[in-house]
Amino acid sequence: MKRFLVVFFFSLGLSLSVFAFNLVITGSTTVLPIAQQWAQAYMAQHPEIRISVVGNGSGNGIKALLDGLTNIADSSRWMKNSEIRLAESRGFFPFPIVVAYDAIAPVVNVNNPVRNLSLEQLKGIYEGKITRWSQVGGPDMPIVVVQRDNSSGTHEVWEEKVMKGALVTARALTVASNAEVVRMISQNKKVIGYVGIGYMESSTMIADVAISGIKATIAAARAGKYPLARPLFMITRGIPNGEVSKFIINFGLSPAGQEIVKKVGFIPIYRLKK
Amino acid sequence: MRKINAVDTILWSSGWISNVIIIAIIFFLFYNWMPLFRMVSPIEFFFGTKWYPTVVPPLYGTLPLLVATIEISLFSLILTFPISLVVTIFMTFVAPKKIRYLLKVFLEFFSSIPSVVLGLIGLSILSSYLQNVFNLDTGLNIFNASLMLTFLTIPMAASMMEDFIVSFPIEQVEGAQALGATNMEILWKVMIPGLKGPFASIAMLSMGRIFGETMIVLMVAGNAAIFPLSVFDPAKPLSATIAAEMGETAVGTSHFYALFGIGAIIFFITLVINIIGEWVRIRYEREMRRS
Numbered sequence: 001m002k003r004f005l006v007v008f009f010f011s012l013g014l015s016l017s018v019f020a021f022n023l024v025i026t027g028s029t030t031v032l033p034i035a036q037q038w039a040q041a042y043m044a045q046h047p048e049i050r051i052s053v054v055g056n057g058s059g060n061g062i063k064a065l066l067d068g069l070t071n072i073a074d075s076s077r078w079m080k081n082s083e084i085r086l087a088e089s090r091g092f093f094p095f096p097i098v099v100a101y102d103a104i105a106p107v108v109n110v111n112n113p114v115r116n117l118s119l120e121q122l123k124g125i126y127e128g129k130i131t132r133w134s135q136v137g138g139p140d141m142p143i144v145v146v147q148r149d150n151s152s153g154t155h156e157v158w159e160e161k162v163m164k165g166a167l168v169t170a171r172a173l174t175v176a177s178n179a180e181v182v183r184m185i186s187q188n189k190k191v192i193g194y195v196g197i198g199y200m201e202s203s204t205m206i207a208d209v210a211i212s213g214i215k216a217t218i219a220a221a222r223a224g225k226y227p228l229a230r231p232l233f234m235i236t237r238g239i240p241n242g243e244v245s246k247f248i249i250n251f252g253l254s255p256a257g258q259e260i261v262k263k264v265g266f267i268p269i270y271r272l273k274k
Numbered sequence: 275m276r277k278i279n280a281v282d283t284i285l286w287s288s289g290w291i292s293n294v295i296i297i298a299i300i301f302f303l304f305y306n307w308m309p310l311f312r313m314v315s316p317i318e319f320f321f322g323t324k325w326y327p328t329v330v331p332p333l334y335g336t337l338p339l340l341v342a343t344i345e346i347s348l349f350s351l352i353l354t355f356p357i358s359l360v361v362t363i364f365m366t367f368v369a370p371k372k373i374r375y376l377l378k379v380f381l382e383f384f385s386s387i388p389s390v391v392l393g394l395i396g397l398s399i400l401s402s403y404l405q406n407v408f409n410l411d412t413g414l415n416i417f418n419a420s421l422m423l424t425f426l427t428i429p430m431a432a433s434m435m436e437d438f439i440v441s442f443p444i445e446q447v448e449g450a451q452a453l454g455a456t457n458m459e460i461l462w463k464v465m466i467p468g469l470k471g472p473f474a475s476i477a478m479l480s481m482g483r484i485f486g487e488t489m490i491v492l493m494v495a496g497n498a499a500i501f502p503l504s505v506f507d508p509a510k511p512l513s514a515t516i517a518a519e520m521g522e523t524a525v526g527t528s529h530f531y532a533l534f535g536i537g538a539i540i541f542f543i544t545l546v547i548n549i550i551g552e553w554v555r556i557r558y559e560r561e562m563r564r565s
Binding site for chain 2: 082165
């Protein structure tokens with residue numbers, strides 16, 4: 001019995017120690033690399049601070065923020081009206097801060113010669129109306145469409161900016177991460193997919209497709225010329241103060257923090273000095 | 275009367291707690307499913323043919339997902355059963371004692387491979403192989419998923435079959451031997467007809483295991499919500515749908531309730547399959563005791 005009690009209290013103490021983090025960050029897997037690198041650099045500067053970073057999706061992050069389980073919610077999309085209303089009903093106003101930009105690029109296998117498509121052609125391909133590469137100036141082979149799972153933030157942007165309300169063909173293969181899209185495309189000449197700009201360098205077997213002549217570059221995205229760019233957010237409970245504001249505003253939005261954003265493959269919110 | 279001490283209390287309460295938790299899970303599934311029918315009609319949910327949960331207005335037809343799951347499970351069971359039978363026969367009748375022991379160890383080792391590892395093999399090795407050999411549009415399809423599920427289920431099915439063959443009533447075997455039957459004749463004419471019941475139950479239990487398996491199908495089935503026509507078509511099974519979509523679904527939306535509905539469908543089908551499997555097994559055991 002005594003031994004049992006010892007084990008019991010030991011495990012209780014262990015589970016309680018989870019709450020000893022000064023900052024908890026939860027949410028989008030797209031924002032995850034930024035949050036992780038920021039947390040590491042920040043903890044190196046402030047050894048007394050402990051930060052826990054979890055990547056489980058924008059929806060879950062915002063849910064955790066609403067329930068008071070996290071200090072910061074990472075999100076790769078705007079909050080939905082229902083979520084904002086829920087936050088207000090719980091007595092606080094969510095405060096989204098843009099921490100970086102992301103651009104989504106259509107990608108194909110390097111051995112596929114197609115390098116330029118219009119938004120209409122992309123829509124046609126994803127609707128299932130254009131089914132062969134020869135219809136868009138490529139070799140005569142079928143088009144295999146790859147999409148992200150329909151609850152990912154990347155997919156939501158694609159649906160909003162390319163599909164514009166049209167349904168993606170049911171034949172589209174669905175994968176759960178950017179890395180998997182890259183892997184499928186590098187293995188298969190017939191595939192078209194889309195990834196965040198940070199993943200374009202991850203394989204030499206993939207090539208990005210320009211949209212009506214505009215390539216997904218940092219400059220084009222920040223200038224608003226590239227049609228498939230989106231902001232990435234960290235959302236706080238009300239106007240940030242204390243450690244939260246020190247972390248996001250004093251560190252994350254500083255040149256040092258934005259240098260990290262660039263390093264992990266996203267677009268900094270302002271031009272960094274060389 | 276037996277003395278009741280602290281250990282008894284702990285055992286008793288943990289038994290009851292697990293019962294209560296299971297009932298709570300069932301309640302939880304229903305509680306999070308039922309609000310869906312305020313927004314979507316049951317006919318549309320069960321028989322709709324389009325799964326587009328994020329468009330406006332959303333479409334929650336689970337029929338293609340259910341068909342995909344059933345197709346993958348059946349195909350995988352068709353592969354699992356004969357292979358397990360052959361493995362079992364080799365282990366119990368053909369292999370010399372030493373190899374038999376090694377095989378048993380290997381089988382047990384095989385059963386401890388996590389499903390995510392099998393998924394990874396299907397994803398990174400088998401899919402590109404299938405693509406090139408059969409010149410397919412994609413190697414992520416029903417065939418690939420079923421094959422990986424088969425590898426997952428064989429150890430379980432084979433070791434259960436082995437248990438039944440080893441514990442087969444010795445009188446019947448000796449009777450057959452007295453009539454001059456060879457080992458193979460005993461196997462085919464005495465044991466397998468006599469073990470029909472347990473083998474059916476093994477099939478059902480394997481089916482239950484395959485039906486709810488998530489990681490492998492999520493990784494290698496291709497996840498395209500269509501009615502698959504051939505085994506080389508991609509498909510989107512029920513379990514993979516929950517795993518892929520739950521992460522970013524806002525609580526309290528119709529999509530959230532629909533995913534719980536899918537969970538409930540899997541739960542009920544698995545429950546029915548397992549009940550049939552157990553029922554067959556119990557009936558067989560009763561018969562054996564009577565004879």
